[in-house]
Amino acid sequence: MGYAKQPDFGTPAVRSDRTVTLSIDGREVTVPEGTSVMRAAAEIGGDIPKLCATDMVKSFGSCRLCLVEVEGMRGTPASCTTPATEGMVVKTQTPRLEKLRRSVMELYISDHPLDCLTCSANNDCELQDAAADVGLRDVRYGYDGAHHLGQAPDLSNPYFLFAPDKCIVCSRCVRACDEVQGTLALTVDGRGFASKISAGTAEDDFLSSECVSCGACVQACPTSALMEKSVKEHGKPERSVVTTCAYCGVGCTFRAEMRGEQLVRMVPWKEGKANRGHSCVKGRFAWGYANHKDRITSPMIRDSIDEPWREVSWAEAISYTAGRLKDIRAQHGARALGGITSSRCTNEETFLVQKLVRGGFGSNNVDTCARVCHSPTGYGLKTTFGTSAGTQDFDSVEHSDVILVIGANPTDAHPVFASRMKRRLREGAKLIVIDPRRIDLVRSPHIEAQYHLPLQPGTNVAVLTAMAHVIVTEGLVDTQFVAERCEVDAFEDWARFVADESHSPERLEPVTRVPAEELRAAARLFATGGNGAIYYGLGVTEHSQGSSTVMAIANLAMATGNIGRPGVGVNPLRGQNNVQGACDMGSFPHELSGYRHISDAETRALFESDWGVTLDAEPGLRINNMLDAAVDGTFRAIYIQGEDILQSDPDTKHVAAGLKAMDCVIVHDLFLNETANYAHVFLPGSTFLEKDGTFTNAERRIQPVRRVMDPANGYEDWQVTQLLANAMGLGWDYGHASEILAEIARLTPTFAGVTWERLCEEGSLQWPVNEANPDGAPVMHVDGFVRGKGHFVVTEYVPTDEKTGPRFPLLLTTGRILSQYNVGAQTRRTANTAWHPEDLLEMHPTDAENRGLNDGDWVRLASRKGETTLRIKVTDRVAPGVVYTTFHHPETQANVVTTDFSDWATNCPEYKVTAVQVSASNGPTDWQEDYAGLAERSRRISHEAEGEPAE
Amino acid sequence: MSDTPHSGTLARLIYMANQIARNFCALDHDAAATATADHIAQFWDPRMKAAISGKEADLSDVAARAFAILHEQGEPAPQTRATVFNDADEGGRSDAG
Numbered sequence A: 001m002g003y004a005k006q007p008d009f010g011t012p013a014v015r016s017d018r019t020v021t022l023s024i025d026g027r028e029v030t031v032p033e034g035t036s037v038m039r040a041a042a043e044i045g046g047d048i049p050k051l052c053a054t055d056m057v058k059s060f061g062s063c064r065l066c067l068v069e070v071e072g073m074r075g076t077p078a079s080c081t082t083p084a085t086e087g088m089v090v091k092t093q094t095p096r097l098e099k100l101r102r103s104v105m106e107l108y109i110s111d112h113p114l115d116c117l118t119c120s121a122n123n124d125c126e127l128q129d130a131a132a133d134v135g136l137r138d139v140r141y142g143y144d145g146a147h148h149l150g151q152a153p154d155l156s157n158p159y160f161l162f163a164p165d166k167c168i169v170c171s172r173c174v175r176a177c178d179e180v181q182g183t184l185a186l187t188v189d190g191r192g193f194a195s196k197i198s199a200g201t202a203e204d205d206f207l208s209s210e211c212v213s214c215g216a217c218v219q220a221c222p223t224s225a226l227m228e229k230s231v232k233e234h235g236k237p238e239r240s241v242v243t244t245c246a247y248c249g250v251g252c253t254f255r256a257e258m259r260g261e262q263l264v265r266m267v268p269w270k271e272g273k274a275n276r277g278h279s280c281v282k283g284r285f286a287w288g289y290a291n292h293k294d295r296i297t298s299p300m301i302r303d304s305i306d307e308p309w310r311e312v313s314w315a316e317a318i319s320y321t322a323g324r325l326k327d328i329r330a331q332h333g334a335r336a337l338g339g340i341t342s343s344r345c346t347n348e349e350t351f352l353v354q355k356l357v358r359g360g361f362g363s364n365n366v367d368t369c370a371r372v373c374h375s376p377t378g379y380g381l382k383t384t385f386g387t388s389a390g391t392q393d394f395d396s397v398e399h400s401d402v403i404l405v406i407g408a409n410p411t412d413a414h415p416v417f418a419s420r421m422k423r424r425l426r427e428g429a430k431l432i433v434i435d436p437r438r439i440d441l442v443r444s445p446h447i448e449a450q451y452h453l454p455l456q457p458g459t460n461v462a463v464l465t466a467m468a469h470v471i472v473t474e475g476l477v478d479t480q481f482v483a484e485r486c487e488v489d490a491f492e493d494w495a496r497f498v499a500d501e502s503h504s505p506e507r508l509e510p511v512t513r514v515p516a517e518e519l520r521a522a523a524r525l526f527a528t529g530g531n532g533a534i535y536y537g538l539g540v541t542e543h544s545q546g547s548s549t550v551m552a553i554a555n556l557a558m559a560t561g562n563i564g565r566p567g568v569g570v571n572p573l574r575g576q577n578n579v580q581g582a583c584d585m586g587s588f589p590h591e592l593s594g595y596r597h598i599s600d601a602e603t604r605a606l607f608e609s610d611w612g613v614t615l616d617a618e619p620g621l622r623i624n625n626m627l628d629a630a631v632d633g634t635f636r637a638i639y640i641q642g643e644d645i646l647q648s649d650p651d652t653k654h655v656a657a658g659l660k661a662m663d664c665v666i667v668h669d670l671f672l673n674e675t676a677n678y679a680h681v682f683l684p685g686s687t688f689l690e691k692d693g694t695f696t697n698a699e700r701r702i703q704p705v706r707r708v709m710d711p712a713n714g715y716e717d718w719q720v721t722q723l724l725a726n727a728m729g730l731g732w733d734y735g736h737a738s739e740i741l742a743e744i745a746r747l748t749p750t751f752a753g754v755t756w757e758r759l760c761e762e763g764s765l766q767w768p769v770n771e772a773n774p775d776g777a778p779v780m781h782v783d784g785f786v787r788g789k790g791h792f793v794v795t796e797y798v799p800t801d802e803k804t805g806p807r808f809p810l811l812l813t814t815g816r817i818l819s820q821y822n823v824g825a826q827t828r829r830t831a832n833t834a835w836h837p838e839d840l841l842e843m844h845p846t847d848a849e850n851r852g853l854n855d856g857d858w859v860r861l862a863s864r865k866g867e868t869t870l871r872i873k874v875t876d877r878v879a880p881g882v883v884y885t886t887f888h889h890p891e892t893q894a895n896v897v898t899t900d901f902s903d904w905a906t907n908c909p910e911y912k913v914t915a916v917q918v919s920a921s922n923g924p925t926d927w928q929e930d931y932a933g934l935a936e937r938s939r940r941i942s943h944e945a946e947g948e949p950a951e
Numbered sequence B: 001m002s003d004t005p006h007s008g009t010l011a012r013l014i015y016m017a018n019q020i021a022r023n024f025c026a027l028d029h030d031a032a033a034t035a036t037a038d039h040i041a042q043f044w045d046p047r048m049k050a051a052i053s054g055k056e057a058d059l060s061d062v063a064a065r066a067f068a069i070l071h072e073q074g075e076p077a078p079q080t081r082a083t084v085f086n087d088a089d090e091g092g093r094s095d096a097g
C-alpha cells in the first residue's frame, strides 16, 4: 500500500433525515441538509482550497481561501461556512476566485519562512499544497515586513513540537483541543497579526499546561507548526497499515504510518467506529517500548530461580519446557498444570493458549486477568439481563440526557470515550458522579457534575439501594417498561425490599457518608431527566460485592426504563484492549469459547472431535486457587502469556509464595517482568505491531490487528504457543492467524460469520455475527432481553470484612492514570514517564496534618497484609479518611498491601478497599529491599557458555 | 505431596463458601443453600469441592447445607441465570468479564 493522506472533507459529516440537491461546477450532488458547500464538493471529488477548515472540527471561516460563487448570492461566500441548499448553483473556479485566492495566499506566505525544502513537513503540508492549488508563483509583499520568524520552538512535550514561526494561526489546533479532545488547553492570544497560539500557562509550554498529549491538535495542524518529533526524526511516511491499539478497551483504530520497517507515526483512523478519528497519548505516541533496550528477544531457561538465566536457542527452550511439563504431568497428573491467557494478546493467541491447556495439558486450569477486573460484570449482567456484555455501542452516548458514572474515571482510563462523553456533556447532558474521589470529570472546562456523591469505599450497594429506595417510594418507576419487559414478581420483591425504611438515604447516610439530600436529588434526576445511561468501571467490580453492585446497577436501569434504545443502558468500561475477547475465547476455567459450560457433554464433544482430544468435564482452578493449590503441592506448572500476575494480582506475598512453590513457571512476555523473577523458562513475546490477529473491544467490536514489522523475537506469540504444543505432541499446523480465526468461527456460534477476509474488508464486526445477525449487532435488548424478561435481583448490602480500626484507620483505594497503563510494563518504557514518574499516595489535608505529613514526604503505607513506602500528595480530591494510589510502578508494589478478600461470586479481588495506616518513613521497607535484591539476582543473565554469572 | 490442602487453603475455601451463602441471604434458607450448592458445582475445581466435607465447624448453616445437598443429591439445576450457560450451538449470550 502506498502512502496517501486520509481524505479530508473540510467540515464534519452532518446527520439529517432530509437531503438537498445542488449543482457544483455543473455536477449534481445530494447531501444531508446542513452539509457545507465545501463538503458537498468534496463528496463528488472536488477539492476547494482551504486552510482553516478540516473535517475534525466545526468550520470557522477565518482564512477566506475557500471562497466560491453562488448564483443569486452577492459576493464570494466561504464554502466551509455556507450550508448547501436545495437548487443552489455553485462555481468553485472562476477568474475572480483565482485572483482573490492568490492574494489571500500571498499574505500567508509572506509571513511564513520559505524553507520548504528543509522543512520536515515538506510534501506533507497543506499550506504548500494550497499555494500550489491557487497557482501562487511569487509574492508581492516581500519577506522583510513584521513576521513571526525566529521564535524558539516549544520542545517540552516528549512527542511533538510546536514551532511558532510555522504557525498560520488558523486555530484548527485550538478547535481540535476544544471540540475533539475537550481539554481546552489552547487559546489564541492577541488579535490580528499579533495573535499567536498559547498553551496558557506561566511557562507557556505544552508540558506544564493542561495538555494531555492526545495529539488531536497535531493531527489538525495544516503545517509543520505542530508536528510529531518522530516525523522530524525519520522523515515522511511512505506507506500505511490500519491496525488496532493494544492498550485499552476503547479499541481505537490507527493507521500505522511507516517508512521501511520504521514506524513513523500512528494516526487515528477516521473510519474507526470506536474512536472516529481520535486517540489518546498512549495509542498515538507510546509505542516506543517495542524497541526498548529491556526487551528480551532470545529464549532463556534455568533449573532454579536462584540461578542466572541462560540464553538458549528456541529449539532448546521449547524441548526443555515440554520435557518438564510432561514429567510433571506424568508424576502429578494433568490437573497439576495450567495456564493464564492474556487480555493484551489477540483472540487467536488467547484461543490457542486455552486450547493448549485444555487439549494438551489435559486440565481446565486456565484463567485470565479479566478475573481481576470485570468478572463481576459477567456474573451480574447475566443474572439480570440474561447476557452480560455492555448494552450499547460508544455512539450511544451522543443521545444521553443524564449520565451516571460510578466507580470509573474515564478521562484517565478510557480517554477517547471520555472525550466523546464530554462533548455530550458540553451540549447540555447532566452528569452524576459516584466516586470516593473527585475525578477530573466532576469539574473540568465547561463541565460541572450536577451531583458528586463521594461515598465511603465499599458502600456501592448501599448507595444504589438508597437511590432505588427514592425511585420506588417517590413513584418514579417506569411502570410500563417494568410491566412489559421484566418479571413482575421479582420486581415486586425487589421494590418491597428497597422501599423498606432501613434502605432510605437518611438511614444509610452513616454507612455511605453521602448526604441524604444530595442522594435523593441525584436519584430524582436520574429517574426523570430523559435518557439515562450508566457507565461504570473497576470501582464497581473490584469489591467483595462487585457482582451485587453490577446487579444493583442493572436493577436501577430497568426500574427507570433505561434499556434497549440509543442513549441509555448499562455500560461497563473495560480495562485492557482485549478483555472482552479473552473472555469470549474461553479463558475462564469453567467454560469454552462462546460461554458454554465445560460440563456440557454436547459442547465438549464438538471440541473433542475437532481437536482430537479428550477434555476434562470438571471446571478448573481460578488464578487465586491455582496459587493456593501450588502452596498445597497439587498445582505445579503454569504457562503465563502476556500477564504480570506478581505485580497485578492482590496480596503480592501470596502470589510470590504460590509461584515459588511451583516446579515450572513459564513466562511468555516482552520483558523480564516481575513474575519472571520466579520463572524457569522465559519465552520472548512479540508486540501488536509484529503480529496479525484480532482484538475485541468493549462494544463487542472485533477489529483486525496487522503485522507492520517482523517480530524482533522471531515469532508471533501464537507461533510460540504452537511450538510448545507440537513439542508436546499435538501436531498443530496453523500457518497464519486467520486459520485460527476460522477454527474459532467453526466452534463458536457467536463468531460463525466472522472471517479474516471479511474483517479486512469491512473494518470491524460486532458479535454476534450469525444467521440471525449476519452483519453483527450494535445494540442489545432492543425488543426484549436476550433471554426472556429482565430479572430484578434483591441485593442485600453485605459490608466487606476488611474493616478500619484503631491500627488501620484509613481506607486505601486504587486506580490508574492516563499516561500509564496497568502495571506499566509498556508505558514505563516510553517517554510517557514525563507525566508519571512514580506512584503517589493522595491524602486529604486534614489526615496529613494529623500525621504531621507534608506534600512530597516519603511515607510508610501499611495494611494487615504488608507495607510499602511511597511519597504523598496532599489534596482534597479524596475525602478525609480515604487515601488513593495507582499501581503502575513495581518499586511501589501497591499490591503488597492489598488483601485477598474478593467478590463473593467471581473472586475478583477487592482492590478498591484496604484498611491502612500511613506514617512518616525514611526509606524503603524490608520487603521492598528484599524484593529489590531478589529481583536483581533473579534477572541476571549469564552470557558464559558454562552458565557462570556474567556479573 | 498430599491431596489435603494445608490449613490456609481450607480456611479460605470455608470463607469462600460462607461468603457465597451470605450473598444469597435474601432467599429463604433452602433456596439459599441450593443456590450456594449450584454456584459451587459450576465454578469450583474438583479438589476444592473435595476439600470440604460439610461438617467443618466454621461453615455457616446455609453453606453446610449446600455441601450436604451436593453430597446427597448431586448438582442442583441452575438456581440463578448466572449458572445457565449457552448450549453447544447457541450464540448471543455472554458472561464476559
Ligand code: SF4
Binding pocket: A166, A167, A168, A169, A170, A171, A172, A173, A174, A197, A217, A220, A221, A222, A223, A225, A226
Ligand atoms: S499551530 Fe497549526 S493548527 Fe494551530 S493555529 Fe498554528 S498552523 Fe493552525
Ligand code: SF4
Binding pocket: A173, A176, A177, A181, A183, A184, A185, A186, A210, A211, A212, A213, A214, A215, A216, A217, A218
Ligand atoms: S495534544 Fe491534545 S490536549 Fe494537548 S493541546 Fe493538543 S489537542 Fe489539546
Ligand code: SF4
Binding pocket: A245, A246, A247, A248, A249, A250, A251, A252, A275, A279, A280, A281, A282, A283, A284, A414, A415, A416, A417
Ligand atoms: S489507549 Fe485506549 S483510548 Fe488510548 S488510543 Fe489506545 S484504545 Fe484509544
Ligand code: FES
Binding pocket: A049, A050, A051, A052, A053, A060, A061, A062, A063, A064, A065, A066, A067, A078, A079, A080, A081
Ligand atoms: S477554509 Fe473556509 S474560510 Fe478557511
